[in-house]
Amino acid sequence: MKLSARGRRILELTLPALTVVAFVAGWEAFVDLRGIAPIYLPAPSSIAEYLLRMIADGSMGFHLGVTLLRIFAGFAVAAVAGVLVGVVMGMSRIAARVADPWIAALYPLPKISLIPLHRRDL
Numbered sequence: 001m002k003l004s005a006r007g008r009r010i011l012e013l014t015l016p017a018l019t020v021v022a023f024v025a026g027w028e029a030f031v032d033l034r035g036i037a038p039i040y041l042p043a044p045s046s047i048a049e050y051l052l053r054m055i056a057d058g059s060m061g062f063h064l065g066v067t068l069l070r071i072f073a074g075f076a077v078a079a080v081a082g083v084l085v086g087v088v089m090g091m092s093r094i095a096a097r098v099a100d101p102w103i104a105a106l107y108p109l110p111k112i113s114l115i116p117l118h119r120r121d122l
């Protein structure tokens with residue numbers, strides 16, 4: 001079956017949205033059929049429900065603010081520490097020789113692996 005130019009154009013425009021819808025539908029079905037606990041993999045419908053609930057009760061702004069504060073504070077601490085370590089390494093051959101193996105070893109570490117180090121009571 002050969003599509004006309006208009007049909008191809010419509011398909012090109014709708015295909016990205018259709019793949020997203022298919023992915024979310026597959027995710028929902030996978031979670032429901034496998035009975036996966038929400039703590040491991042929540043269903044998209046559960047995520048949407050909690051999102052709407054948080055918007056409705058006004059807690060979304062608070063949680064968004066806390067998250068952004070943590071992101072910006074973490075970035076600031078990392079930037080200051082990184083610049084300081086870089087300057088010290090640039091000024092001292094000994095410091096560079098000591099710090100370089102640590103930086104080389106930690107660089108390929110996936111940052112998501114550090115999440116378990118986060119304390120909930122902070």
